[in-house]
Amino acid sequence: MKITNAEFVISAVGPDQYPEDALPEIALAGRSNVGKSSMINRMINRKNLARTSSTPGKTQHLNYYRINDEVYFVDFPGYGYAKVSKSQREVWGKMIEKYLLERETLQLVLLVIDLRHPPSKDDELMYDWLKHYDLPVCVVATKADKIPKSRWQKHLKIIKEALVMRAGDQIIMFSSEEGMGRDELWAHISRFAFP
Ligand code: GTP
Ligand code: MG
Incomplete structure (x- = not known):
């Protein structure tokens, strides 16, 4: 995918702030600090362009990025960060749930998981929840640069088995540090965003 234009659009807390141009949207969900942004x-x-941090809890709203004027990435706050208060977690949970259940232009959810570790309970709950509502999911196992290549396949298998991944769902290995998986992920996203 050749990127000619990418811009931050809005940090939304609810539907009245979502963009209205009806472009396809790709959402990124996952644990805090896993590497979504x-x-x-x-x-x-x-x-x-997307703000990142080594401290978890950086992304706090639904952050919209418009790419080439043809697709949006919607960056979510991460889940599972203990230092975020219970009431804040509930607010984020409701905001994300509402988006996922009601956003008609949503085409695909990228469930971002750390390739180094087995999925957390929250990851398993998230995947099950998405499948319960029949949402298309692509699991992206990131930070692949942090473990030796010889262990990649074993770790992928652990993730697939722990999530009990459905046959139609893809898992893609990724590294934001080194760029691995980028082309494969764009190809996959394109199938959903531009069918
Ligand atoms: P929240 O917004 O808190 O939910 O976090 P996030 O999931 O958006 O994570 P973010 O992208 O801010 O990255 C968290 C930390 O992980 C940062 O220090 C990144 O530099 C680092 N990181 C993210 N992806 C990778 C990767 O593929 N490889 C390596 N080595 N580090 C990464
Ligand atoms: Mg973030």
């Missing part, structure tokens, strides 16, 4: 930057080859 970094993934957006790598996909568009920009260093810091």
Whole structure:
């Protein structure tokens, strides 16, 4: 995918702020600090359009990025960060749930998982929830640069088995640091965004 234009559009807290141009949307869900915002930057080859941080809890709203005027990435706040208060977690949970259940232009959810570790309970719940509502999911196992290549397949298998991944769902290995998986992920996204 050749990126000619990428821009931050809005940090939305609810439907009245979502863009109205009806372009297809790709959402990124996953644990706090797993690398969702970094993934957006790598996909568009920009260093810091999406704000990233080594401290979890950086992304706090539904952050919309418009790419080439033809697709949006929607960056979610991460889940599972203990230092975020219970009431804040509930607010984020409701905001994300509402988006996922009601957004008609949503085409695909990227469930971002750390390739180094087995999925957390929250990851498993998220995947099951998405499948319960029949949403198309692509699991993206990121930070692949952090483990030796010889262990990649074993780790992929652990993730697939722990999530009990459905036959139609893809899993793609990724590294925002090194760019691996970028072309494959764009190809996959294109199938959903531009069928
Ligand atoms: P929240 O917004 O808090 O939910 O986090 P996030 O999922 O958006 O994570 P973010 O992209 O901010 O990245 C968290 C940390 O992981 C940062 O220090 C990144 O530099 C690092 N990181 C993200 N992706 C990779 C990767 O593929 N490889 C390596 N080595 N580090 C990564
Ligand atoms: Mg983020």
